[in-house]
Amino acid sequence: MRVAIIGATGYGGAELVRILHQHTAISEYTLYSSSQAEVAISDSYPHLTTISNQKLQSINIEEMSKNSDVVFMATPSGISGELTPSFLENGVKVIDLSGDFRFNDPDVYETWYKKASAPREVLEKAVYGLTELNREQIKNARLIANPGCYPTATVLGLFPLLKNVAVDLDTIIIDAKSGVSGAGRKANIGTSYCEINENFRIYKVNEHQHIPEIEQTLKLANSNLGPIKFNTHLVPMTRGIMATIYCKPLCKISEKTLRELYQHQYDNDRFVRVRKMGEYPATKEVYGSNYCDIGITFDERTGWITIVSVIDNLIKGAAGQAVQNLNVMLGIDEGTGLYGPPVFP
Missing domain, CATH: 3.40.50.720 (NAD(P)-binding Rossmann-like Domain)
Structure with a gap:
């Protein structure tokens, strides 16, 4: 090729x-x-x-x-x-x-x-290129719309829940944070060293352009989904996205059941790793890789579910996912060129 x-x-x-x-x-x-x-x-x-x-x-x-x-x-x-x-x-x-x-x-x-x-x-003609959801359509596509970085972390984190569990849709809150590379390489006052170092701030409050993309994709899991509560924060690090997602189920559910549900959803998806009970991923644990790591829990005291989803915004959130889609289009091993483990520390 x-x-x-x-x-x-x-x-x-x-x-x-x-x-x-x-x-x-x-x-x-x-x-x-x-x-x-x-x-x-x-x-x-x-x-x-x-x-x-x-x-x-x-x-x-x-x-x-x-x-x-x-x-x-x-x-x-x-x-x-x-x-x-x-x-x-x-x-x-x-x-x-x-x-x-x-x-x-x-x-x-x-x-x-x-x-x-x-x-x-x-x-x-475009096929939305979130590989884990649209693998079959991608195989024969001529135009792939590679997903945004925030939507990748958020949708992979929420999709199995909305597809399989009755959730109070008005309680969904997505608190997302990204490293500075997500803003691109072009010089910008807001992402200069003096502005971002030892600083932590929210941006594009209630108006981030990834909001409608997340809503459109999650409606495939639950067509009743309305507007979501989604906000983004800039973290003084180079790479990584963490989406911390909160919602309330309409009936009590165990953490064990939630984890089994996620494992079943992503059982054949090599780049989504569901963490063991009581373990929650950090951005450094996917740094430089095409992995999305997900941790999930149910708080019996409050009745709320918490999902933590992390990716490297430049790999699974951009270039790595694009190559993953290329591999599917070519009909070759989906992980070709992407098998390297995360860089740590």
Whole structure:
């Protein structure tokens, strides 16, 4: 397979380079950038010196279509929606890491992302790429809408519960926290060292663009789900997301039953690990890996369920999941290029 990465200078693009470099089914990967054409990728990322000194190329859809079987769009929102239709017309498959194809309704995208939506007829071709939920559809897809990082952690944490347990839907509270790399590489006052070091803050209160994506996906588990309570916080660390989720079941349930339910849901999903009773995951335990670790408990005193779901936002929340979807599309081992254990400490 020959693949192209558009947006290779972002953190998600750099992680794609790292993963695809050791991917046994990829014969060639080519890097593209609209802002740094003719600059070697190792100039932007010195850690790639002698590993990949490839120069970034300008985006030319016709030339790229001749030389690529699959294109990864590691671009800001709004760009893929413009470029992807032409690639599809040329017979090239696309895996989009932005939010441009995640919504069934273009009005939802335009409301939350403040950008023009991709054409409706293209949106209808997209398969939502949360592999653990849509594996069969992904196998034959030509366009994958890779999920957002927060939705990945949240949906994997909540889906089995909403699918199998009667829950008071008005009690669902999602308290999510992310490392600074989730904001991207572009310089920003709010993510500068002096602003974020020894600091902890909430952001995009009640208006994070991942809210409708989470709601849309969780309605597949329970169609009665209404608006969710979801807020995000910035943590002074580089990588990682922790979604701590609270809700109240309509009947008493044991922690043992909950854990068995989750184990059954993810029994054949190698990248979701359900932790043993009384054990709750930390972000460091999935650092640099494609794993999502989940801990769950029921508090008999208060009658509330607590779910803790952690991922590496750049891997399972972006590049790793994109490659997992690629593997499913190719019909090869789903973990190809992704088997490395987490980096610890």
